[in-house]
Amino acid sequence: DAGVTQSPTHLIKTRGQQVTLRCSPKSGHDTVSWYQQALGQGPQFIFQYYEEEERQRGNFPDRFSGHQFPNYSSELNVNALLLGDSALYLCASSLAGGSQPQHFGDGTRLSIL
């Protein structure tokens, strides 16, 4: 049973560029959340997708956008990249409702030059 998978593993971009990160949830999960983890910090919630809609959003600018597909996989898009966007981006999946724990992927390490 595959867990949460993310691609790519590492990515290097320059300021002003755009990036797309991808996530496939754990089998049977229907909800996908994205987190940004800066070096030495705890993960910060970006947004959550359920039934192909953004259900909740953290304190991130509109440069951060996402999408969920009918097969529950998801993309995170970041436009006009800034140096401060350098971080580990984590995807987590879960079953909607209750206190279902979120299962995390290994993340995409994004470096902005």
Added chain:
Amino acid sequence: GDSVTQMEGPVTLSEEAFLTINCTYTATGYPSLFWYVQYPGEGLQLLLKATKADDKGSNKGFEATYRKETTSFHLEKGSVQVSDSAVYFCALRYGGTSYGKLTFGQGTILTVHP
């Protein structure tokens, strides 16, 4: 808003020592509480959870009790191993689809020496 605070600074222990990592939270409602562990180069793994006051979560020798009166969820282990070296995150989350985000503490680095 909701927040989670973990003890500051890395923790360094010798193998078989007793471990405590403090976690306190501020919340407007009654969240579920979690401990996640992150090994180098990996994502977060759920270590244990508790969904209501006085619940005790436990896994792999680790345990934590949901203390509503002190708004705490301290992580303990009676005898740590070198393989326990990792970063530990305390987190809270409300149940239900509309409140699915996890709010994390800043993490505590644990290093265990042989």
